[in-house]
Amino acid sequence: MSSSSALAAAVISALRDGGVRDIVLAPGSRSAALAVALHRADALGLVRLHVRVDERSAGFLALGLAKGSHHPAAVATTSGTAVANLHPAVLEAAHSGERLIVLSADRPAELRGSGANQTSEHQAGMFGAAATAYDLSPGDAVGAADAVAESVRRRGPSHLNLQFAEPLLGGAPTSGLSVLVGKEPGADPMRRHSWDADAVTLEPGPRTVVVAGDDAGPPARLLAQAANWPLLAEPTSGARTGSHALQSYRLLLATSLGRKIERVVVAGHPTLSRQVTELISRADIEVLSVRSRGGVCTDPGRVARHLEAMPRVDSSDDLDWVGAWRAADQKMVQLLAVLVAPGGDALPLQVAAEVGAAVQPNCLLVVGSSQPIRDLDLMGPVHEAGQRRLIVGNRGLAGIDGTVSTAVGAALARRSSRALAYVGDVTFLHDMGGLVLGPDEPCPDLTVVVANDDGGSIFATLEQGAEPYAAAFERVFATPHGVDLQALCEATGTAYERVEHAAALRQALVRDVRGIRVVEVPIPRSGRRALAEHVLAVAETW
Numbered sequence: 291m292s293s294s295s296a297l298a299a300a301v302i303s304a305l306r307d308g309g310v311r312d313i314v315l316a317p318g319s320r321s322a323a324l325a326v327a328l329h330r331a332d333a334l335g336l337v338r339l340h341v342r343v344d345e346r347s348a349g350f351l352a353l354g355l356a357k358g359s360h361h362p363a364a365v366a367t368t369s370g371t372a373v374a375n376l377h378p379a380v381l382e383a384a385h386s387g388e389r390l391i392v393l394s395a396d397r398p399a400e401l402r403g404s405g406a407n408q409t410s411e412h413q414a415g416m417f418g419a420a421a422t423a424y425d426l427s428p429g430d431a432v433g434a435a436d437a438v439a440e441s442v443r444r445r446g447p448s449h450l451n452l453q454f455a456e457p458l459l460g461g462a463p464t465s466g467l468s469v470l471v472g473k474e475p476g477a478d479p480m481r482r483h484s485w486d487a488d489a490v491t492l493e494p495g496p497r498t499v500v501v502a503g504d505d506a507g508p509p510a511r512l513l514a515q516a517a518n519w520p521l522l523a524e525p526t527s528g529a530r531t532g533s534h535a536l537q538s539y540r541l542l543l544a545t546s547l548g549r550k551i552e553r554v555v556v557a558g559h560p561t562l563s564r565q566v567t568e569l570i571s572r573a574d575i576e577v578l579s580v581r582s583r584g585g586v587c588t589d590p591g592r593v594a595r596h597l598e599a600m601p602r603v604d605s606s607d608d609l610d611w612v613g614a615w616r617a618a619d620q621k622m623v624q625l626l627a628v629l630v631a632p633g634g635d636a637l638p639l640q641v642a643a644e645v646g647a648a649v650q651p652n653c654l655l656v657v658g659s660s661q662p663i664r665d666l667d668l669m670g671p672v673h674e675a676g677q678r679r680l681i682v683g684n685r686g687l688a689g690i691d692g693t694v695s696t697a698v699g700a701a702l703a704r705r706s707s708r709a710l711a712y713v714g715d716v717t718f719l720h721d722m723g724g725l726v727l728g729p730d731e732p733c734p735d736l737t738v739v740v741a742n743d744d745g746g747s748i749f750a751t752l753e754q755g756a757e758p759y760a761a762a763f764e765r766v767f768a769t770p771h772g773v774d775l776q777a778l779c780e781a782t783g784t785a786y787e788r789v790e791h792a793a794a795l796r797q798a799l800v801r802d803v804r805g806i807r808v809v810e811v812p813i814p815r816s817g818r819r820a821l822a823e824h825v826l827a828v829a830e831t832w
């Protein structure tokens with residue numbers, strides 16, 4: 291067997307031993323040994339292979355596969371700019387603590403700087419401190435297997451730069467894999483991770499709330515319930531469940547209840563609202579921030595005490611505090627329902643409410659950045675705990691890139707009764723390449739709801755949406771595009787429906803589909819600033 295084939299077989303074997311089930315490949319020549327070995331491993335049922343032509347989509351597909359499966363996932367590319375196209379997914383993985391393993395093919399190190407085709411001295415370690423980097427010499431199968439074993443054990447992305455010497459193929463290219471047939475795939479080493487080592491104990495007394503940001507997980511809910519504290523949980527927190535979570539928390543923070551808070555426990559990575567950012571940045575109250583899986587204690591005001599584990603409580607607070615929040619939440623949710631009743635400019639919020647309602651037990655939802663996740667935060671219901679829903683987004687860096695591919699990956703990896711994605715139009719267009727799947731590729735049953743307001747509406751709610759910037763706004767912030775989404779879907783063989791109102795969306799979302807379907811909902815953009823002011827006014831007049 292050639293040294294390149296041996297290296298490829300060793301890497302794939304080690305990935306499978308480390309619990310990797312899905313590997314994404316983008317085509318190339320220097321990576322030929324990897325491609326042939328992956329094709330063979332897929333045929334033998336050792337791993338599932340996904341092929342994509344665009345490395346940026348391929349990277350986010352792998353990220354989605356990791357998010358949906360809670361296992362590490364890998365993506366393999368050829369050399370040169372191909373690797374650089376993975377940078378957005380690598381950065382997102384770094385900030386959200388996902389185990390994304392990059393396999394880039396390279397020429398032997400001595401050819402770097404020689405002008406050899408598609409060879410860059412900048413490739414090994416290209417992602418800087420964002421990914422743990424390995425530069426593996428030709429034939430170093432043992433080193434590569436060790437690097438893989440370390441990569442699956444550590445949170446965040448890893449980059450294995452694999453130098454392949456010629457012949458790039460040869461011998462019996464996949465014999466190294468055949469010994470794996472019949473062996474069970476490795477267990478995920480992270481499953482043994484203990485969450486609450488070193489937990490501090492908090493005394494009851496100070497009026498406390500728990501803020502659960504992205505990926506906070508059930509420990510945030512368990513703390514709120516044990517202590518009787520209100521739980522302010524974002525849609526992708528994995529904690530917007532149970533008796534203490536409050537749907538309208540963002541609005542309640544602007545009421546007298548918000549002003550009574552004396553202590554905050556922050557878990558996960560909250561990013562969605564100014565109200566929460568202001569709360570957790572207050573220097574006049576006690577703020578405790580628990581380190582997230584992405585490795586950060588969210589503390590934008592630099593005021594928090596940082597904790598390595600979710601705190602504990604030995605006794606709970608009396609029920610008056612959480613009771614007042616619950617009563618206020620019930621009334622606020624009723625007011626919101628009136629505000630978004632059919633008709634008027636509230637269609638964007640109705641869309642969010644319909645998507646939220648469609649996320650039944652055992653469902654998956656991937657939600658895009660910008661307004662969709664914020665609208666869902668306002669309109670999405672609190673669910674019962676333990677019903678096996680998964681709501682995820684790319685909140686590590688809140689990019690609008692790669693979202694279609696992330697959703698395809700999560701839907702392929704997660705057994706769910708229904709898989710949905712909910713994105714804005716610009717977010718959708720940013721990753722329309724995510725709809726390009728070859729005929730032999732695994733394809734999920736996935737409905738992508740596109741709230742199409744022909745541009746970025748979020749900016750209308752920010753400073754640049756105010757009157758003094760009106761002349762510049764449309765062209766440099768809103769960026770209308772006028773793209774015909776139906777034609778785009780036709781071009782990629784994607785099923786397409788257009789719905790004009792909330793009731794039609796509800797009907798569309800309960801229909802089962804095969805394959806990927808896009809449901810476009812045209813929504814107005816012009817009333818966005820007024821709608822945001824209107825919603826806040828409901829809270830301020832409380």
Ligand SMILES: Cc1ncc(C[n+]2csc(CCOP(=O)(O)OP(=O)(O)O)c2C)c(N)n1
Nearest residue numbers: 660661689690714715716717745746747748
């Ligand atoms: C990769 C990336 N580029 C730019 C941005 C800045 N950005 C945030 S929201 C947004 C517009 C999103 O528009 P759309 O998806 O249509 O959602 P809407 O605000 O209209 O609901 C942009 C460009 C970003 N977050 N990520």
Ligand SMILES: [Mg+2]
Nearest residue numbers: 714715745746
């Ligand atoms: Mg938009």
